Structures are given as C-alpha cells and as structure tokens.
Amino acid sequence: MKTHFIAIGGSAMHNLAIALKDKGYQVTGSDDAIFEPSKSRLEKKGILPQEMGWFPEKITPDIDAVILGMHAHQDNPELAKAKELGLKIYSYPEFLYEQSKNKTRVVIAGSHGKTTITSMILHVLNFHQKDVDFMVGAQLEGFDCMVKLTQDNDFMVLEGDEYLSSPIDLRSKFLLYQPNIALMSGIAWDHINVFKTFDDYIEQFRKFVASITPGGVLVYNEEDAEVVKVVENAENYFRKIPYKTPEYEINNGKVYLKTEMGDVPLSVFGAHNLLNMEGARHICQQLGIMDEDFYEAIMSFKGASKRLEKVEREDKGTLYKDFAHAPSKVKAAVKAFKEQFKSEKKYGFLELHTYSSLNPAFLEQYDHAMDGLEEAIVFYSEDALKIKRMEPISPEFIKEKFKNENLRVFTNAEDLHAYWNTLDKTDGVYLMMSSGNFGGLDLTK
Template sequence: MRTHFIAIGGSAMHNLAIALKDKGYQVTGSDDIIFEPSMSRLQQKGILPEEMGWFPEKITPDIDAVILGMHAHQDNPELARAKELGLKIYSYPEFLYEQSKDKTRVVIAGSHGKTTITSMILHVLNFHQKDVDFMVGAQLEGFDCMVKITKDNDFMVLEGDEYLSSPIDLRSKFLLYQPNIALMSGIAWDHINVFTTFDDYIEQFRKFVATITPGGVLVYNEEDPEVVKVVDQAENYFRKIPYHTPEYEISNGKVFLKTEIGDIPLSVFGAHNLLNMEGARLICRQLGVMDEDFYEAIMSFKGASKRLEKVERSDNGILYKDFAHAPSKVKAAVKAFTEQFKKEKTYGFLELHTYSSLNPAFLEQYDHAMDGLDEAVVFYSEDALKIKRMEPISPELIREKFKNESLKVFTRAEDLHAYWNTLDKTQGVYLMMSSGNFGGLDLTK
C-alpha cells in the first residue's frame, strides 16, 4: 500500500509514518518545517522529505491513501491536488480506525490523565509480553515508537484526544474510533479556541460515549461530577465500571498502594497518578490481566515522558518537569508535588503560552492553581501574545485570576532566566510546568 503524509513532521504524524513503514507500506511525505526528534527519526527510516515545502507533483494517482495532518491548511497545494485526483484522504484518527476496525479497540479519553493511563496500560502489557497495537501521545520507556500497527494483533489501545481531526474534518479525534472498551478520566474545559463554551466542550464527551459499540464497556472516574453526568445521560447500552482513588500512604518519601495482597511500592507519586492507575488496572482486567499481575508490573512504571518526570541535573538538585498547562492539570501536579515533598521548600514554575491559557476569559479557571507552593512563578511572553495577535495581559491580572497576591510573574525570558540563576537548585525542590521550554531555559544545569 502506498501512503503519502501531508505534514509528516508532526509528533503524531511522524510516528504513524514510521509504524506504516515498519509494516511494509510505501511511505512518502511533505512538510514546510520539521523539528527534532521527528527529523532524525524520519531520516533513520529513510522517509524524511528531501526538501521542505509542499510539492503537488508528489501527489500521483497510484497513492492509496493521503493522510492529512493538523499542521497543514485547507488551501494546501498537495491537498488540492489529492482532491483533484479523487484520492482517498484520511485524517490521522480516521486512518487509525481503518487500520483497527477488525480489532477490539480500547480508547482512553479525558481532559487529563489519558496519556498517563494509556502509558500505564502499555507498560503492564509489555511487562507481561502481551502484544497489542497502540497509539499513545508520549514516548515510553521500552518502546521505540508511539504507534504500532500489525496485521495479527487482536487489540489496539488508543489515546483518545478530543481535539479536531484535521483541517477539513472538524470532528473530535476520539469520535472516529468507535471503542469496544473505553475509559473516561475527567472533564475540565480545554481548547477554548475551538470549544468556546464549556457545554460545547462537554458535548464532545457525550458524543464520545454514544460511539461505544453496543454491549461495550466504559470504565469511568466516579469522582468527577461532569463525567458522572455524561455517563448517567447516555442512552446507548454499555457496561459501566466506576473507579476512584485507591488507598495509599507515603512513608519515607515512597508511595505505597494499599491492596488486598499487601502494600505495593510505586515509582510514581501523586493522588492523580494513583487515580489514573486504578483506571488502568480496570482496563487491564478487561484485557485479561489479573490484578496480581498488574501490581507486579506497575511497580516499575516510572511515568510517561514529561508527566512529573524527574530531570537529571549536574548539581543533583531535585527537579521535575510536567506537561501541565491546562488548569486541571496544573492543580493536580501542584497537589501531588506539595504532598510528596511536605518537608522541603517547594518552587513551582508555570509557563502560559497556549491560546487557551492566554485568554483573559479563561484565566479564571486557574484560581488557586498554584496554592500550597512556597514560591510560585508564572511566565508568559509578551512577544508570544503579539505573534498570536492577542491583547496584552498585565501581571496584576494574572495574580488576580490565580487569586495569589504573592505570585511572581515574568513576561520576558531574560528576566525569568536571571531570577532562575539566583536560585540554589540544591536547596528545595522544583516543579516546572509547561508544554514549551520557558524561553529556552536549560533545566539540567
């Protein structure tokens, strides 16, 4: 089968391209810019475009599938050529469904926790050498690629994102998977540039539940009232399995999960991670993994990339980075961090740089998000606001919306870096929350 990727360099897209190459497909692609590690990984597989840009001449009648990434625009010249030739054009999730429609599909959804839960499930299955197809949004220890597609595996585990499918398919990605087994971890308003009201956002999850196949299974977080409402309102038939945070204790800086077979030592911390773990356990049960086997495997799970991930520093300072930027994720990460390091001075840094997080109307969702930290810092770039053509935001407004008068606010990277350099990283513990890089800050030294 011959496939062509329009915008092959994306985090998800390049992994799918590699997976199809490994499956034996003929893979080509284009992009106008490709960053690392996508560039090196595509080059290693021999599918890195020879030059950057869009080339309609690459689109030929013998292509079986054109896969369109979100980075491309509706007026993309390669897309126009594909339409002109009448080629089959897939969004990323649409193609994943096509590859898995004869398998049992397990879809992990939710505003927060879905990457970690998917990662936990795959870690356990990999530990016990149970082979499944998958797609996950973070690089995992023990896995070469974030996507795996085979002809023979019976199951496919998919991280279900509620964001748009492609520039020409404005459905939420997870609406295309039609799960046999699903999990919903939580609902907290996100992507406000697309879902302009909270109800519009919730509606995506109502639609997602409606796509569960008849007689399927939904594992859901019963501690989240919005999730419970969506489940209770569902009209289609499926089996409902609720879960909640299990009992645990922290002893000498180590987290122990309390179970019927004894206390299980863990390599991760935070109540939200324990909640995620409980959801993962119940999904694994649906896949034939006994609880004892789950606990045996989960002890060695160290977390998904950039999810409370410890950074090795040259000075041995204790620093964790987290992808958290949405309010619910920030609150969960801060709560976990301050609980874990009660006896240490805690520093928390948050970078705001997404459309949602820089929207004054949305900032109220961050109320008290940084409470509990001894030193709390928020950074956003005035230049980023200009690039996004957004109105200026004052530091005073940030403090007001966060309901934290002692919050340190920086709007220029050089000022943030200067403050960072005054801190002795061997004193206290540091939590760095961003989907960016704090204006080029090196966290390792």
C-alpha cells in the first residue's frame, strides 16, 4: 500500500508513518518544518523528506491513502492536488480506525489523565508479554515507537483525544474510533479556541459515549460529577463500570497502594495517578489481566514522559517536570507535589503557553491553582501573545485570576532565567509545569 503524509513531522504523524513503514507500506511525506526527535527518527527509517516545503508533484494517482495532519492548512497545495486527483484523504484518527476496524478497540478518553492511563495499560500488557496494537501520545519506556499496527493482533489500545481530526474534518478525534471498550477519566473545559463554551466541550464527550458499540463497556471516574452526568444521561446500551481513588499511604516518601493482596509499593506519586491506576486496572481486567498480575507489573511503572517526570540534575537537586498546562492538570500536579513533599520548601513554575491558557476569559479556571507552594511563579511571553495575535495581559491580571497575591509573574524569558539562576536548586523541591520550555530553560543545570 502506498501512503503519503501531509505534515509528516508531527509527534503523532511521524509515529504513524514509522509504524506503516514497519508494516511494509510504502511511505512518503512532506512538511514545512520538522524538529527533533521526529527528524532523526524519520531519517533513521529512510522516510525523512529530502527538502522542506509542499510539493504537489509528489501527489500521484497511484497513492492509495493521503493522511492529512492538523499542522497543514486547508489551502495546502498537496491537499489541493489530492482532491483534484480524487484520492482517498484520511485524517490521522480516521486512518487508525481503518487499520483497527476488525479488532476490539479500547479507547481512553478524558480531559486529563488519558496519556498516563494509556501508558499504564501498555506497560502492564508489555510486562506480561501480551501483544496488542496501540497509539499513545507520549514516549514510554520500553517502546521504540508509540504507534503499533499489525495484521494479527486482536486488540488496539488508543489514546482518545477530543481535539479536531484535521483541517477538513472538524470532528473530535475520538469520535472516529467507535470503541468496544472505553474509559472516561474526567471532564474539565479545555481547547477554548475550538470549543467556545463549556457545553460545546461536554457535547464531544456525550457524542463519544454515544459512539460506544452496542453491548460495549465504559469504565468511568465516578468522582467526576460531569462524567457521571454524561454517563447517566446516555441513551445507548453499554455496560458501566465505575472507579474511584483507591486507598493508599505514604511512608518515608514512598507510596503504597492498599490492596487485598497487601501493600503494593509504587514508583509514582499523587492521588490523581492512583486514580488513573485504578482506571487502568479495570481496563486491564477487560483484556484478561488479573489483579495480581496487574499489581506485579504496575510496581515498575515510572510514569509517562513529562508527567511528573523526575529530571536528573547535575547538582542532584529534586526537580520534576509535568506537561500540565490546563487548569485541572495544574491543580492535580500541585496537589500531588504538596502531598508528596510536605516538609520541603516547594517551588512551582507554570508556563502559560497554549491559546486557551492565554485567553483572559479562560484564566479564571486557574483560581487558587498555585496555592500552598512556598514559591509560585507564572511565566508567559509577551512576544508569544503578539505572535498569536492576542491582546496583552498584565501581571496584575494574572495574580487576580489565580487569586494569589504572592505569585511572581514573569513576562520575558531573560528575567525568568535571571531569577532561576539566583536559586539554589538543592534547597527545596521544584515542579516545572509547561507544554513549552520556559523560553529555553535548561532544567538539568
């Protein structure tokens, strides 16, 4: 099968391209910019475009599938040529469904926790050598590529994202998967640039639940009121399995899960991670993994990439980075940090980086998000606001919306870096929350 990727360099797209190459497909692609690690990984597989840009001449009648990434625009010249030739154009999720429509599809959805839960499931399955197809949005220890597609596997585990499918398909990605088994971890308004009201956002989850195949299974977080409402109001038939935060304790900085089989020591911390773990356990049950086998495997789970991930520093200071950027994710990460490090001085750094997080109407969602930290710092770039064509935001406005008068607010990277360099990183513990990089801050030094 001959496939062509428009915007092959994306974190998800390049993984799919590699998976298809490994499957024996003929793969080509284009992009106007490709960064690491995508660049090296595509080059290693021999599918890195020779030059950057869009080339309509690459689009030929013998292409079986054109896969269109969100990075491309509606007026992309390669897309125009594909339409002109009448080629089959797929969004990323649409193509994944085509590859898995004869398998049992397991879809993990939610505003927060879906990457971690999917990673936990894959870790347990990999530990017990149970082979499945999968797609997950973060790098996981023990896996070379975060997309796997085979002819023979019976199951496919998919991280279900509610963001848009492609520039020409404005459905939420997870609406294309039609799960046989699903999980919903939580609902907290996100992607405000696309879903203008909270109800617009919730509607995507209503549709997701409605897309579960007849007689399917939904594992859901019963501690989330919005999730419960969506589940209770669903009109289609499926089996409902609720889950909640399990009992646990912290002894000498180590988290222990309380189970019928005794205390299980864990390598991760935070109540939200324990909640995620309970959801993963229920999904693994559906895949034939008994609880005893689940606990044996989960002890060695160290977390998904950039989810409360410990950074090895030259000075041996204690620093964790987290992808947290949406308000619910920031609050969960800060809560976990405060619980884990009760006696240490706690520094929390948050970069407002996404369209949603920089939207004045959305900033109210961050109220009290940084409370309880001895030092709380928020950074956003005034230049980023200009690039995004957004109105200026004052530091005073940020403090007001966070409801935290002691908040330090930096609006340019130089000032942030200067403050960073004054800190003794061996004194206290540090939580760095961003989907960016704090203006190029090196967290290892």
